[in-house]
Amino acid sequence: MFRCPSCGKGRFKDEVAVACHMNQPRSGCNTWLHDIIWLDSVRTESMDVDDEELGGFTGSVNEEGISPTRDFIDWFPGASRTYGTGHTFLDIFNSDENSVHCATSLYYPFSGRKDWELASWQLHSGLSMGKIDSFLSLEIIQGLPLSFSSAKELRGRAEMLPSGPRWMSQVIETKHPTKSPVILYWRDPLDCISSLLNHPSFHDQLDFTPRKVYTTAQRLCCVYSEWMTGDNTWTMQSALPRGATLLGTILSSDKTNISMMMGDRVVHPLLISLANIPMSTRLKTSLNSFVLTALLPMPKFLHKKKCMHGVLEDRLVHQCLDLVLEPLKRAAHEGIMLSDPVGSTTLAQIATAHSKVDSNDIEAFFREAQKFHLNGVDKPFWQDWLFAEPSHFLTPENLHHLHREFYDHDVKWIICAVGETEIDFRFSALRPVMGFRHFHGGISKLKQVTGRAQRDIQCSIIVVSADAVPSAVMTAVRALTDFRYLVQSPRIDDRDIEHISTVLAKFHANKHAITAAGFHRGKGNKPIDNWYIPKIELMQNIAPSIRNTGITMQWSADATEHAHITGIKDPTRSSNNNNYDSQICRHLDCVDKCRHFDLATSLLDLRLQTNLDQHHVDDDIIDFDVDDDDDLPANLLSTVKSPGYACPITNYFAMAKVLQHREVGTIPLPLRTFVVGRTAFHLAYSLSIRAISIDDAALKFGLPDLRSAFADFLCREDTHGYGHIHPLGGARRAGSNASLPFNELQIWFKLQLQDTEFHDTTNVRPAQTLNCVPPSDIWTFGRYETVIVNNEDGHSWPADGLHGHVIAQIRLIFCPIRKMDTQGAWKDHFLTYVQHFNNSTEREPATHLHLLKRVKRSNGTRIDDVIPVTQLRAPVNVVPQFGASADPHLTQYNGMEHASEFWLNKYWDKNTFYPLLMYFDL
Incomplete structure (x- = not known):
């Protein structure tokens, strides 16, 4: 009988039963999981994971301005000085x-x-x-x-x-009559900015110093990421008094429809945030980094000429923005003393970092205003704002510009080229992938498409239509897709910008094929023979914008679109449908x-x-001074949970670190959470199959070569020793009746793989599930995932791309149950049985996709091998090659077994796209 090493209970028949007992939260034996439960309750960003374990470096710098990421940084001298102490978050609360x-x-x-x-x-x-x-x-x-x-x-x-910041209301006088009085509801934007500056969630997160980042000591290749790395901030800081702090405001002014609650009514909110907050923090919707500053009025004008209504509305918007933002303009000219989260006071001067204004066509606004002699307030709101240059702060934005262009144009071209019925069938035949929407009915008839659905379509549109679209048309569409993926990188240098410009030029060189084939169509399905598409024209400005203000990802509208829901639509639903602006303000005041x-x-x-x-x-003798923050731990403010935090990501890197330091005998062995390089592995303690003979496993999973493959694995282990990288392929040496030092296997149907962001190794991504499930009623051929496998010693993923790696399909995840008194390093390690594809570097010229074929022996059987689980690196998406006309027998359940040739989908995931891009395109 076996005894639990944690709680001491006995009467377990084997080690597997002990492990299951220790893993059950209701068994009372969960002391060894205490650290894991604690880790799971803390945000992933606060995890203390060794850089060595992640296989990368952090973003700190030394005194010479050299970061461990091998960047070379020139900081702006004399920026952002502090002048004594000010008011902290608790000081304001206690006032x-x-x-x-x-x-x-x-x-x-x-x-x-x-x-x-x-x-x-x-x-x-x-x-x-x-x-x-x-x-x-x-x-x-x-x-x-x-x-x-x-x-x-x-x-x-x-x-x-x-x-917090108090709401105010003001009646706005207009020269032209309106159906109802024009009332502006607003808060002082300086108060809103102050609330962001001293908010505990942004403690030690604010970035106040402009810098130039380079890849080499010769300062030849500049790197752009946050706003502070752009050319604009350096230029602005140069014009400020020495020691002044540059604050960059982010303004979002866009209409949002509340017609479901209020008929045909819309609300026009103005949101404000700070570009000094890192984008990884600012774009987290749970942190509420965008503050609703004003509800701009949307009256109905009674002008007799209907064409003037839109002009008058735009004019009113700019008039209200000019009034609301006056304190920020004054601060830009004169400066203002503000406090940061730790209470240090700084002289701040406020610039516009990014602005998304609903009335974008300023030229048309002026033209109409001059035509009808509306010379009252005929100026945009930024006209008297210091450092406000529209060509710089009206930056491209991914959601409304790039992704919307893709769905409005690229998708329509592909549907027209392939045909609605054919494209719908191909999308319906794609295998469902965790975290991605499966389009059972296709995409041609979709009415309302969210940004996430656009992403999911974009990930597959190239591989789905690769064989059914003319080569020049596919080259143009592929170039635009590469362009969108490249500009979404969180780190872009001068070489990347050259590549971005190259792929955009490739589109323009091949776009004539789209119009020549009649695929570019407008209303009434009539062909269009011109390229007057503003969103495509705007793409020419993205490279200069990156150099001026940093990467486009930081200006994503995802956070502001979410703020429209929490800040406008949710309060409207709880109103009585009367005077909804004032009720929204009252609701938000209560929420704040x-x-x-x-x-x-x-x-x-x-x-x-x-x-x-x-x-x-x-309690009765505590001298509790609520005005003193000096005794708070430095990391306290960043670890307190604020309301609204999303569920944290399970961090298997941190779990593995905790388990490695537990005493022997206090946790089940072998460890089922472990790290290799930049990949973390997790196997459930509950087995899918507790024990099965190797021959029964081969029959259940359809693996007739399982016994001989494992015998060859043991032979390689004996020859090269534990830790050897097992190459895939090669002649099978052992026979089908080979003798093995075990009779039974433990089997898992799932394996969790977790990695870190390609550009930031400190940022842990959500774990992804690798399924390895035998045939069932729906999955008649089983469900087996494809993965990147390390195949040569001396190469690492993702740094080396596919060099030294192959693509393989996992068919079995197991651990042998050793016989008594048997020896061998394999007995305490997890193994997988894989079937791999060819690893040719050749790509299809138009799509730049890699064509995969199953590797087979001369007798037609697939080549398979047993390797350690630790050689797996990352899941990848492999899509059947449909050909000019898809096989009607293909389904989402049989595609991987029915097809013989496949596309390696580099667009499936950005963490896959960038290393494959290095391998294939550069």
Whole structure:
């Protein structure tokens, strides 16, 4: 009988049963998982993972300006000085008139933490006041010691919470009559920026110093990423007084439809953020880094000429923006003293980093204004803003420009070339991939397509249509696809910009083939023989924009589109459909108060608990000074969970690190979470098949060569020793009746692989599942994934691309159950049985895709091998070659077995695209 090394329980029949017992959360034996549970509750960004384990470097720099990523950095001298102390987040929180009560009751005006938790839940629930009253009238609720007994009283207590930037309203006079009064609701943008600057979530995250980043010490190749690496920031900082801090505002002004709730009505919000917040932080929707600053009025003008209505609306937008942003313009000229998260005060001067304005056609606006002599306020809002250059801050934006161009044009060209029925069938025959939408009905009839759906179509459109589109047309479409992927890189240098310009020129050199074939069509399906497409014209400005303001990814509208939902549509749903602007402001004011109150009380509660742990004193003798932040740990503010955080990514790199330092005998062995290079592996402790004979496994999975393949593996192990890279292929030496030092296998149907971002090894990506499932009712041939396999010693993925690697399909994941008294390094390691494809470097000229063929022996059987799981590197997407006309027998379930030739889809994932691009295109 076996005994659990953690809790001491016995009566387990074998080690497998012990492992399953230790992995069950309800068994009471989970002490060894304590560290893992803790890691899983913390955001991935805060994980402390060794650089050596990730196979890369962090982004810090030494005194000579050389980063461990081998970049060479020139910092702008004398930028961003501090002048004494200012106000921290808690200082502002404690300046409220009710803060005197917090000395005795931290959660005032609520009675305590539990009282506040229930109140917060109700305030965020979206329940009407009537439903809240109904809930509070329940007998079981009335028995609770709550500080409120009605919805009105609850809202009254919420109003007493410390306030953030306050909402104001103002009537706007117009020269032309409107159907209703024009009311502008807005907040001081300086207050909004101050709330971002001293917010604890951005502690130690703000970037204030312009810099030039180079790849070599000779400073010949410049690197662009964040806004502070662009040429504009260096130029702006040069024009500022020495020691002044440059703040870059991000403005987003775009209409959003609320017609589902309000008929044909729209709302025009103005959102503001800071380019000084790193994009990896700023674009996380859960961090609320975009603050709603104004609700621009959208009145109906009564001008007799309908063509003037749009002009008057655009003019009003700029008039309101000019009024709202006046404090920022003044700060740009004169400077203003602001405080950062740690309370240091700096002289800030505010510039425009990026602006997305709904009325983009400024030339048409001026033309119409001059025609009808509307000489009142005929200037755009940025006219008197220091350093405001429209050609720089009106930057390209991926969601509305690149992805929308793809769906509006590229997809239509391909559908026209392939045919609606054919393209729909090909998409329906694609294998479902985790995290990607499967288009069962095809794509030609889609009405509303989200940005994520556009991404999923873009990932497969080239491989799906590769054989059915004329070569020159495919070359043009492929060039545009390469262009979109290249400009979305989080790190772009001068060589990358040359490559971006080259692929865009390739499109323009081949675009005539699209019009010549009649694939470029407009309304009524009529051919168009010109290229007057603004979104394509805008692509010419992307390379200069990258040099001026940094990469385009940082200006993504994903975060602002999400803010439209949480900041506009959700509050509108809870309104009574009257005066919705004012109700939105009231709702958001309550949400901001609750969010800040929850964060502040969490910080103060944590500090109180820290003091208790350190000093071991009673509550009634604590000298608790809420105005002093000096005793807070440096990393405290970055680890406190704010409301709204998404579920953290399971970090198998960190888990493997924890398990390696556990004492022998306290955890099940062999470890099923481990790291090799930049890949983390995780196998479940619950086995898919606890024990099966090798012959039965070969029959169940359809692997007649399994026994001999394992015998050859053991032979190589004996010859070269443990840790040897097993090359795939070669003659089979062992016979089908080879003797093996084991009789049974443990089998898993799934394996989790996790890697890091290609450009940033400190950023852990979500784990991906490799399925290895035997035939079933739906998957009649089984479900087996394709993966990159390390095939030669001395090569690493992704640094070397496919050099020293092959593409293979995993067919079995197993661990032998050794016989008593048998020896061999293989007995404590996980193995996989794979069938690989050829590794030719030749590509199809038009698509630049790599054609894969199954490697077979002379008798027609597939070549397969047993290798350690540790040779796997990353999953890849392989798509059957459909030919000019797809085989009607193909389905999503049989494609990998039915087809004999495949495309390696480099567009499936950006982490795959970039290393394959290095291997194939450069």
